[in-house]
Amino acid sequence: MNGPTLLTAIWLIPFLTVLASLPVDRHNHGLIKKISLLGNTVNLGLIIWLTVRFIESAGSIGTGAGTGATVLHFAMKLPWFELLNIEYNIGVDAISVLMILLTGTVIVTGILASWQVTDQAKEFFALLNTLVAGVYGVFISFDLFTFFLFYEIAVLPMYLLIGLWGTGRKEYAAMKLTLMLVAGSAFILAGILGLYFESGIASFDLMKLAQVNFAPSFQLWAFPLIFAGFGVLGALFPFHTWSPDGHASAPTAVSMLHAGVLMKLGGYGCLRVAMYLLPQGAEIWMPLFLVLVTINVVYGAFGAIRQTDLKYITAYSSVSHCGLVLFGLTAMTYAGMKGAVLQMLSHGLMTALFFCLIGMIYGRTHTREIEKMGGLMRVMPFLSVAFVIAGLAGLGLPSLSGFVAEATVFIGAFANPAPLNRVCTVLAVLSIVVTAVYVLRTANTVVNGPLREQFKHLTDASFMEKLPVVILLFTLFGMGLLPGWIINLVNGAIDPIFHKVVQQ
């Protein structure tokens, strides 16, 4: 299979999975789940194969390091609407590959984690797969039009997934989430159209646009549109409020995918579109965004301290951690951008694990209020240990992925000598203490302490439940202990972007 076919296959397979499950009887949940799992596992296999091939090909044809132009691998262009120069333009660089790998991991574990879903399982998995197909599409698209198209495909199923299968104030949460994200998309669309018309070449091709020097006056208004537009999905303050409600109401797999992957689209878009295409705009607007993002990091952490619902805690911690993604970007340094990409990966895996575990714990205790739990270590040691490890990954314990990413972000942020950057770096670094406070408070309250009478009969995870947890733990440790190959890949991809952003 040649490269472009492989890329196409990766986003088509989830759709094919949907098609394959159409003729299945709607009450045959088992088969539907198995089809879904099979499809995505095969896809994950393809993705791993893609990664291996990418590493080989990056070694042979390079990544554009040292220049300002990203080298796309496995690229292909097919005209789609020739009238408007819209193309099916795909390819990958290392960031895309890693993001696809993250997505593949999270969806497989997400499907495993939703093995309990029986209510309208067919529609649930169909929407989940559609969403994932959209995510894959975004990561391989280098044509802004198709990029946006896939972006919308990824965002919209969320409305139904939360609205129908959620818990609590699900309609409100779903509506809020969708409206805020779609408002963000509107900004992005305006920005993309601006790019299309201002470029003078009437093209949506990201690589061609990257060679255009946009007028400073245009960059001045287009950059904040695109950055803030993607920022909404990346939970940029003050557009983060969809996240706590949305995550709290969403079913397990949806929370996993949303916090684990979808929020990463925000950071990815900020880097790939906003900063890469509009470096001058970035330079002008960065101080503002830096301040907002620092608020994100510190405020998210403080916000989590007083929450009592597990999902709200995790959602606020996501606000804080996704803030670190954007924080790395706004540092405008090599290590900062690299740290941002690493943080996307790390947070994706970590938060997926968190939501996965919360789902399982909730399934047993039927409460997410931490005050009502306690001593779960005694009845469910496996889940409890995994929960503590996920928490430790969140507070940036070395040997887990969070540390690698956060250290890189902080070092990158400090490398920008502007006083404002320094002050914000100090604040962000000190926020790890706050993170420790809420993580330990949560973990200790849930896992430790005396066991409550009504939880004495609870059981530990079954094999099907252990599977996703083990996979995610493995990746967390893998990235934390042996980050070398990931860092090498990211280096290659960040280098051209960094050159372009800084040298303008």
Add this chain to the structure above:
Amino acid sequence: MAEIFLAHSYLVLLLPLTSFVVIGLWLGRSNPSAAAWLAVALAAVNLAVALTVALASFGHVFEPLATGGASALVALNVEWLNFTPSLTARLGIYLDPISVVMMVVVTTIALLVTFYSMGYMKGDEGYGRFFALLSLFVFSMLGLILSSNIFQMFVFWELVGVSSYSLIGFWYQKPSAVAASKKAFIVTRFADAFFLLGIIMASYYAGSFDFTVLNDPATAKVLAQQTLPWGPGLPVLTVATLLIFVGGWGKSAMFPLHVWLPDAMEGPTPVSSIIHSATMVVAGVFLTARMFPLFAAADLTMEVVRVVGAFTALFAAVIAITQFDIKRILAFSTLSQLGYMMFSLGAAKISGGDGGINSLAYSASIFHIFTHAFFKCLLFLGAGVVIHAVHNNDLAHMGGLRKQLPKTYWSMLIACLAISGVYPFAGFWSKDAILLGAWQSGHYLTFGVGLLVGGLTALYMFRFFFLIFHGESRQETHAPLHEDPVMTLPIMILAVPSALAGIMAEHFFVTHVIPPLSSVPSAGILPHADWLPVAASFAGLAGLLLAWFLYGRGSRALVAVSQERMGFLYTLVSNKFYIDEAYLFITRRLIFDGVAAPIKWFDRRVVDGAMDAVGWLLQRGGNGVRLAQNGLLTLYLGMSILGIVLLFLFGNLPF
């Protein structure tokens, strides 16, 4: 031959890691007692490896004086995290006198404590888990000591923190233990945030994490010339070293970050013994010693190190006199001794404008780490035996145990004499060296504090000793007590170095464990003060006698009287100066209620409210437009006709 041993020094890390992985993932559950034996066996092998590495390095690599010869060696260095093309964090093994000494100390203590735990933890539900976590701790601690760069040190620093956290909270169903573990982690984490900041700052300006680069005299000069671009324009050197020192401040529990250590005594006693006395808590001192050449170049930092150390030494000693929980007494004693080590390092910079380096003060500090590890470990393990025997931590329920626990009694006596600095026990030599160092460097006030604390140490240690072993029994039950040989054997073994380590190793430390070259010149060999050992002994004996007078004769009335006479002061001290309450106020009232709660409110009401308000406005607008869609066909038709008319009149239609 030596090269082979040195090249395989990574085994020191690998063995405890193996022990952790094997026991943690598999053996700990399937066969806990086999797990314990495995842990002991690997710890023994590890000690052997550490000793060979020590012999090889001191015998063949390290020169006795810092004149030209190699005094450090990087045995392993692999790339781990690449931040920028010029800044890479590696994982390596750095062997120099202090790391080798610490390695031997840690592996020795680890072996004895692991062995001891087989007795102490017998029958505990988490028997296997305990040995896994203990091995994890030993691995992290050794990694910390042997780090070749400050980033790696931070990595292991955190791992040490987390293993300490999980061991303090080992009995996870006990709320006080859980709270203590959380407190320990958060307080040290608070310090670590500054440490990380310091690392980032130092590495940014120095361009490297490696100790070889950071401790290079040239680096100190580079950092001293840079000033921070904001604030009062402090040199980077001072700020960075201070920030790094804060890390050590928290880990070594210096005042006012000491609050976690007494609470950490909620963990099992072997844990207190290895982590919270002999090894982990000296990490802060070790860090300061490790970064000594850089620290020494920053006068302010050295000053802070000295003052904080001296203050903590005094502060903790005073509190220790009034405590009744035997483990807490030992915890405060540890704090006090850590203060000694810390101020000794600070005193290595000779007082005055361009004072040089007093090598003795530096050696003395490491020497004291060495001797303290043995006798403090012994004291804790002995306390463990006592607690195991009487099932209580409280001095009020002890007394007269001398007959019942004879082996423990004699071992503890040696340890108490050692820590009180009585000739010729180990503590005498190291404490004497510390005091001499401070005197030589001209820090007379610090010296005075050191002398005073020496007296106080004897007082509180013998109060502890007499109230446990002498007088009448105050136990509630009078069941016969017994000593488990598995537990007394390590104690008796430790009694040997507690007695002899000082007299035997003093010369070695003074000549071999010397500060590396720094940008500050060495002051050479300074004059000895012959009267000093006499003064120190006198202070120690005075404390001892006072303890005998107050507590030794077993008169409970006298104890009560002394408490009453001191009145308010006694209450203040026995409540540890209300530092914990102050922290509680800061965290609960200020951080939780003052910051986090308003943020929660702000987020829900203001930020989210604004978003909801936008939604609400749109909905209102939509409702307004909706009024036109009233379903009245006449209106629709009329509007369309009106539209056509208007277009006809004003529009640009083609007809």
Add this chain to the structure above:
Amino acid sequence: MTLANSLLLSSILFCIGIYGVLTRRQLIGILLSIEIILNGANINFIAFAHFRAADPTAGAIFPIFVMAISAAEMALALAIIIAMHRQKNSKLDIQQLRRLNG
């Protein structure tokens, strides 16, 4: 008979139709009014074809078309109206038929 007269007739019919559409409350009445509008338009077509066009047949085809289509339209509309009448058993008063209310 002049063009002007024919157009006047056509516009009178058209206006009557519009008036009827806007004021009638009965659906049948509205339908009749629409028919009147269409007839007005047809007269307009025929008048122009008769007086101005080179080939008047072209103009005559249009009204025939309109009539055919409006007949079909009426058939449909009446069917719907009858269905509505049966379903709601209403008086077909558009003041009450407001289910398109947004």
